[in-house]
Amino acid sequence: MNLLTSLDKIMLPNSQTFLIFIESLFVIILFFLYIRLSKKTQRVLKEFKEAKLKIEKDEAKEEAMLSSIGDGVVATDKDGVIIFFNQAAGEMLSWSKEMMGKKLGAISLLANEKGDHIPLEKHPLHLCLTKKKKIITSEYHFIRKDKVDLAVYISAKPIILNNEIIGAIEVFRDITQEKEIDKIKSEFVFLASHQLRTPLSTINWYVEMLLSGDAGPINDSQKEYLQEVYDGNHRMVEMVNDLLNVSRLDLGTLAVQLVPINFSELIDEVEKEGAGAIEDKKLKIEKNIPSTLPEIFSDIKMIRMLLQNLITNAIKYTPPNGQITITIEPSNKKEYRLIVADNGYGIPESAQKKIFTKLFRAENVMEKEITGTGLGLYMVKSIVEQLGGKIWFESKENVGTKFFVSFPFKPAVKKRDV
Amino acid sequence: MKKGKTVLIIENEVATRRVLKDKLTKEGLVVSEANNGLTGLERAQAEKPDLIILDLFMPKMSGLGVLKKLHQDSWGKQVPIIILTNLNEDQHILETIKDKNCEYLIKTNHNLASIISKIKSKLS
Numbered sequence: 001m002n003l004l005t006s007l008d009k010i011m012l013p014n015s016q017t018f019l020i021f022i023e024s025l026f027v028i029i030l031f032f033l034y035i036r037l038s039k040k041t042q043r044v045l046k047e048f049k050e051a052k053l054k055i056e057k058d059e060a061k062e063e064a065m066l067s068s069i070g071d072g073v074v075a076t077d078k079d080g081v082i083i084f085f086n087q088a089a090g091e092m093l094s095w096s097k098e099m100m101g102k103k104l105g106a107i108s109l110l111a112n113e114k115g116d117h118i119p120l121e122k123h124p125l126h127l128c129l130t131k132k133k134k135i136i137t138s139e140y141h142f143i144r145k146d147k148v149d150l151a152v153y154i155s156a157k158p159i160i161l162n163n164e165i166i167g168a169i170e171v172f173r174d175i176t177q178e179k180e181i182d183k184i185k186s187e188f189v190f191l192a193s194h195q196l197r198t199p200l201s202t203i204n205w206y207v208e209m210l211l212s213g214d215a216g217p218i219n220d221s222q223k224e225y226l227q228e229v230y231d232g233n234h235r236m237v238e239m240v241n242d243l244l245n246v247s248r249l250d251l252g253t254l255a256v257q258l259v260p261i262n263f264s265e266l267i268d269e270v271e272k273e274g275a276g277a278i279e280d281k282k283l284k285i286e287k288n289i290p291s292t293l294p295e296i297f298s299d300i301k302m303i304r305m306l307l308q309n310l311i312t313n314a315i316k317y318t319p320p321n322g323q324i325t326i327t328i329e330p331s332n333k334k335e336y337r338l339i340v341a342d343n344g345y346g347i348p349e350s351a352q353k354k355i356f357t358k359l360f361r362a363e364n365v366m367e368k369e370i371t372g373t374g375l376g377l378y379m380v381k382s383i384v385e386q387l388g389g390k391i392w393f394e395s396k397e398n399v400g401t402k403f404f405v406s407f408p409f410k411p412a413v414k415k416r417d418v
Numbered sequence: 419m420k421k422g423k424t425v426l427i428i429e430n431e432v433a434t435r436r437v438l439k440d441k442l443t444k445e446g447l448v449v450s451e452a453n454n455g456l457t458g459l460e461r462a463q464a465e466k467p468d469l470i471i472l473d474l475f476m477p478k479m480s481g482l483g484v485l486k487k488l489h490q491d492s493w494g495k496q497v498p499i500i501i502l503t504n505l506n507e508d509q510h511i512l513e514t515i516k517d518k519n520c521e522y523l524i525k526t527n528h529n530l531a532s533i534i535s536k537i538k539s540k541l542s
Binding site: 190197237 | 431433434437438440441444475504505506512524525526527529530531
């Protein structure tokens with residue numbers, strides 16, 4: 001008991017000290033925790049501020065980037081309501097901020113290259129939202145409120161988030177300047193072609209006078225040499241004509257005149273132009289043109305150019321004793337089809353993708369030293385497209401080539417001024 | 419075709435004019451010349467040739483100008499004209515020559531023989 005009492009006496013002051021110690025320790029821990037938490041809070045706050053600043057900076061950067069894009073950019077929600085447009089779009093279309101929230105289709109008037117109005121359901125943005133795919137247009141025109149006509153290329157793409165279309169983005173490029181340059185280029189080619197033709201016609205006629213003996217007799221060797229000059233000059237004429245035609249087709253300045261065409265007669269005329277080569281190479285020409293084929297309403301100059309190129313190619317690229325078959329058949333009630341087939345050198349597989357490209361020539365015919373400008377099929381494709389038709393081919397090297405052209409009976413071509 | 423028919427060549431290029439004149443004369447035609455549109459018009463109205471060969475790109479008066487002026491009187495309306503040029507017919511040219519007594523030939527696309535045969539068929 002004494003011992004206990006004495007212990008108690010001993011413990012009491014000690015337990016108080018202990019409690020004070022615990023309390024102090026607790027306060028110290030709390031203090032440290034506070035310091036720590038406070039530091040953490042400060043760090044979180046700092047990080048938060050930094051993140052906010054970064055977001056603001058990123059947003060400003062994105063906005064600056066979008067503003068700096070030279071092309072017009074318009075974003076809409078899934079209903080086609082404008083949620084954003086950049087500075088370039090605003091300037092090009094003469095839009096104010098009030099356009100935000102409006103339906104793009106309702107405020108943008110579109111026309112195609114020929115000036116035909118594009119209905120709302122065919123607007124690129126509408127198409128990309130309904131078809132759920134990227135739409136790229138050929139030359140389109142925005143008709144602004146102030147009636148200013150703006151030539152553009154448009155691409156529209158849906159914005160997809162978690163497999164769901166949440167809107168669309170339309171980007172358009174002002175091509176006014178490019179068109180102007182194209183025009184200057186074509187006008188240059190047009191005048192240059194005229195100037196180039198003048199000395200060519202002079203050479204042509206003077207050599208013809210010499211060859212025909214109108215300027216006195218010439219010997220056989222002189223005749224041979226003059227014939228080379230005459231033929232070379234003729235090739236030059238063809239090249240200048242091709243260049244001129246390409247520039248006119250590119251610019252769309254071929255004066256289109258729709259007349260009823262008798263294909264059978266026209267094919268005979270074109271065949272006659274190549275009669276010399278057909279005879280030299282002993283080529284067999286077969287024609288399958290139904291006698292009931294009606295006259296077809298189209299542009300005779302373009303159709304003649306098309307036939308000349310396809311038939312001349314068949315003659316040029318078919319070896320002696322070969323066969324060329326020209327067929328015309330109605331493919332359905334609205335279309336007819338022209339087929340020019342040969343059993344000639346063919347187009348190598350590697351060249352098939354490029355065959356309609358300007359100035360391209362396949363290696364197999366270049367190796368055979370067959371002359372050509374590489375403009376013929378480019379022109380043919382351009383003509384077919386201008387007349388609202390389609391062209392395709394089947395070809396195998398050293399077996400032959402078959403060109404198919406399909407045309408509507410009454411091609412919808414708008415008359416354009418030069 | 420009777421010999422001695424008259425042809426007026428309105429053409430500013432001297433080399434072209436000469437070769438045409440030589441060939442036509444060899445074919446028995448009587449040829450007169452003018453080296454610009456204005457002189458050509460005056461000569462046409464004074465000489466009243468049986469046929470006119472007309473260039474388009476010319477000083478003083480263009481071929482289209484000559485054509486329009488010629489069409490102001492009854493003789494000018496019926497005289498056969500061969501437009502012989504190196505310009506392609508564009509919409510403007512087509513509209514001007516429409517319904518007029520003329521044929522449009524591109525120089526480089528025709529040899530002298532074919533031009534002569536066109537002239538002969540127009541004169542016969």
